[in-house]
Amino acid sequence: MTTTTQPAAATKALPKLPWSRHLLVTAVLAVVLIPLPMLLDPAAEAVAIRVLLFAIMSISWNIMSGFGGLFSFGHAAFFGIGAYSTAWLQVEKGVSPWIGMAVGVVIAALFALVMGVLALRYKLKGAYFALVTLAFAEMLRLWATNSDLVNRAVGYHVPLRPEESWWWMQFAPDSANYFFIALGLMILGLLVSILFLRSRAGQFALAARDDDEASAALGIPVVRYKVLTMMVSAALMATAGTLYLQYYLFIDPDLAFGSAMSIQAILPAVIGGVATIWGPVIGAVVLGPLTDITATLLRNPPPFLDFLAGRGGLDVVVYGILLVIIILVLPKGIYGALRDRWSRR
Amino acid sequence: MTSQPMVADQETRTPTPSAWWARLPWLRIGIVLAAVVAAIVLAYLRSGSTVVVTQAVVTGILIGGVYGLVAMGLTLIFGVLDIVNFAHGSFLAIALFLSYYLVAGMGMHPYLALLIVLPAMFLLGALVQRFVLAGAMGKPLENQLLITLGISLVIENSLLLFFGANPRSVSLPGDQGVAILGAVAELSRILAFVGALVLAGLLFLLLRRTSLGTAIRAVAANDAGAQMVGIDTRWIYMLTFAIGTACAGAAGVLVAPLVTIEPVTGALFNIIAFVVVVLGGMGNVVGALLGGLVVGLAEQLGALLLPGQSPLLVVFIVFVLVLLLRPQGLFGRSGS
Amino acid sequence: MSLLTVEGLSKSFKGLRAVDDVSFEVEQGAILGIIGPNGAGKTTAFNLIAGAIKPDAGTVTLDGKDITGHPPHKIAAAGMARTFQLMRPFYSMDVLQNVTVAVLAGGASEKSARDQAAGIIERIGLSQWRDSPTEGLPTAALKRLELARALAIKPRVLLLDEVLAGLVPAEREPVLGLLEELRTQDGVTLVFVEHIMAAVMRLSDSVLVLNLGQVLTQGSPQEVTSDPRVIEAYLGEEPSA
Ligand SMILES: Nc1ncnc2c1ncn2[C@@H]1O[C@H](COP(=O)(O)OP(=O)(O)O)[C@@H](O)[C@H]1O
Ligand SMILES: [Mg+2]
DSSP states (O other): OOOOOOOGGGSOOOOOOSHHHHHHHHHHHHHHHTTHHHHSOHHHHHHHHHHHHHHHHHHHHIIIIIISOOOOSOTHHHHHHHHHHHHHHHHHHOOOHHHHHHHHHHHHHHHHHHHHHHHHHTTOOHHHHHHHHHHHHHHHHHHHHTOGGGTGGGOEEOOOOSSOBTTTTBOOTTOHHHHHHHHHHHHHHHHHHHHHHHSHHHHHHHHHHHOHHHHHHTTOOHHHHHHHHHHHHHHHHHHHHHHHHHHHOEEOHHHHHSHHHHHHHHHHHHHHOTTSSSHHHHHHHHHTTHHHHHHHHHHSOOGGGGGGTTOOOHHHHHHHHHHHHHHHHOTTHHHHHHHHHHHHO | OOOOOOOOOOOOOOOOSSOGGGGSOHHHHHHHHHHHHHHHHHHHHHHOOHHHHHHHHHHHHHHHHHHHHHHHHHHHHHHHHOOOOTTHHHHHHHHHHHHHIIIIITOOOTTTTHHHHHHHHHHHHHHHIIIIIGGGTTSOHHHHHHHHHHHHHHHHHHHHHHHOSOOBOOOOTTOOEEEETTEEEEHHHHHHHHHHHHHHHHHHHHHHHSHHHHHHHHHHHOHHHHHHTTOOHHHHHHHHHHHHHHHHHHHHHHHTTTSOBOTTHHHHHHHHHHHHHHHHOTTOHHHHHHHHHHHHHHHHHHHHHSTTSOHHHHHHHHHHHHHHHOTTOSSSOOOO | OOSEEEEEEEEEETTEEEEEEEEEEEOTTOEEEEEOOTTSSHHHHHHHHHTSSOOSEEEEEETTEEOTTOOHHHHHHTTEEEOOSSOOOOTTSBHHHHHHHHHHHTTOOHHHHHHHHHHHHHHHTOGGGTTSBSTTOOHHHHHHHHHHHHHHTOOSEEEEESSSTTOOHHHHHHHHHHHHHHHHHHOOEEEEEOSOHHHHHHHOSEEEEEETTEEEEEEOHHHHHTOHHHHHHHTTSOOOO
């Protein structure tokens, strides 16, 4: 359409978009973190890897549930698909975990496609949608638990290799390479988040989350972009499954598909800030070390907690309390609250 | 201003004067019954044994009654507070451990524990609603879901922390197999079923026949309207959550002799309760009881239909089908 | 041949015939005004035409193609845009982003979308609000945002549901001017629901009157406003202007 002519001077300059800043921060993060293993002792490095793993999972959850507005309570489904694809191919077929990761990514995305088309075609929203995701993860768990194909409840141990190998993604337990792989995947996750949001598809997904009727009235095929968002998220989650398997060398149905894994994908994003790029990372940094802090505390408890010596579960109790407090006090999460404060100045 | 808001096509739950049974969806109940009968026939064809099928049906119905009781509490909370309560199962777990300590530690009779557990759970529910959930009333659904998730994490892992992960059990003195309808069932299972039905009946009478029940139903139908006619909605929210939690508590006492008592037992009941609630129609208390029976049967017959698979798999398949095809529930009043 | 043809359109809600056998045609480049008392079924008719809800009976034809019951995004892609009487901005985005998404939905390249959006915002007179979040915007700005987003997909037919409601008279004039310009410069065909009679009189080539879901009459603005049945239908309604 023709625009009426207007004096160019009257137009304000367009505000800068945040993407290049986000990309810059991502690059700085990568560069700053690369030398980290040299500074950390093995125990601290294990914590760092867990933080990165949490971050990848939660970045993934945040894409679907934060930016896409599709509340997933069953993200373990995608995680488990990644872990199990890798484990099955490696143990049963002797295939490299890198290829296993790629296969896992594809299967997880296809699984998300089926789930998304079903759930969205029947217009499930809110709690109903969340329950469907939970049901799908549970079905996978029950199936894996009773299926000879994937070794039933026993799960898989990754066979130990005599020497370190990039091809088999296997190194000495305290090798910095695990850290580098985890870091690489997290950076990849951040790039996926940022570039997806910047893209036409991501913008449509945001619009559809905000108001699907208004989006459809503009010609946006809402279901298609919501499903696409789910597929991107699922693909990223599957890589976390591979990483977990290769680092801890073991997977079983409860670990892979159980709701604890889904919850670990949710918590960092909620605590750091849902629907923000950096929320999941910040949340992971807060939550990741908790397990070790509480474990240390319980190994040598102060006198008044003597009766808890050697017990587990304190870390998750703290997670739960944090979750409740954050929702009640900072519903936008740590990063969301900070950002609001800065922008008000 | 002259603009008129479009009325969203929501199911309205206004109490209407006609008798409650006249408003039950008899046609759909018929279809569900037909499906159950078909499943029984199929199970018979697969297993080839009447005894096995009869046993499955009896066991399914008995445990289904308990599922119904758990789910009634959950669905009541959803109907009145609009909260999807992920902590419901963990309240049941607390009740399990409480009865364990009353029975094993203090030598109390397993069913007498009800006298202590029921009020204790009622009180706990009231406190949790008042001090944790009240702050999130009217917030987006996700927030409430996350809060109750947080509560369940705290409860389950506190149990783990204090009592450890080793499984425990409660035994009913004089518990033995009883022949019933051509099958054999433990006495404790039959009593759990009877107890669940009695409590469900009491809850139903409370909702239908008392002024408190009328107030609760009024708030469920329309909180703003209820407030206008002088009902203290905050009080009703608290009482409803307390009643719902007490339902989970009662179910916990009743099933204590039937299950292994571990912190994670609650999570299993939680998931089943959600399935039942969706089947019965979210917020539909009578539907929850019927849904409980359907899930109990699906679980038991499913084990026969898909041998080697977890019985729960069939339950989830039914669940997903219902969610997709009839999210307002099998027994909900017609929505569209 | 007319660009938009509606024939025998009907929709009931639980026994209430919200839209009852409504038919009309709009020529390319014409402006059709739709009036009628509250609850007459005007918004429902728009929802049916734009595909937001499926009709019980009747057909909608756009440029010779039957689009009855097609999903809304396909209808939009076929060249029909609509605004919502109750404004529906994308709440997480500022005004510029709202319009940019719409421009993208209209098929523009990612590079040029923001510039185009800024141009539309300027044209609609929203520049003052361009970088503001939609939360807390005054009605006048939100109404114009609806219009801006709809224009951003470069529609051939534009359905406007009470875009002037909530604007003070001084704010109406530029919007009216813009709508006239849309027809003369851009060749957009307009169907608009409006309570403000001055606007209806000024813009419409033809006016359709709905009452209780049915077409009461259709004709030139003068014919319609002097029709005693129309006056009767509005009796009891407070005069709006
Ligand atoms: N989704 C709906 N469900 C039930 N009734 C509706 C719905 N949408 C509109 N109605 C009813 O249809 C009638 C027409 O409404 P509407 O089209 O909004 O009128 P108008 O836009 O002319 O004021 C009204 O009585 C309204 O209450
Ligand atoms: Mg209207």
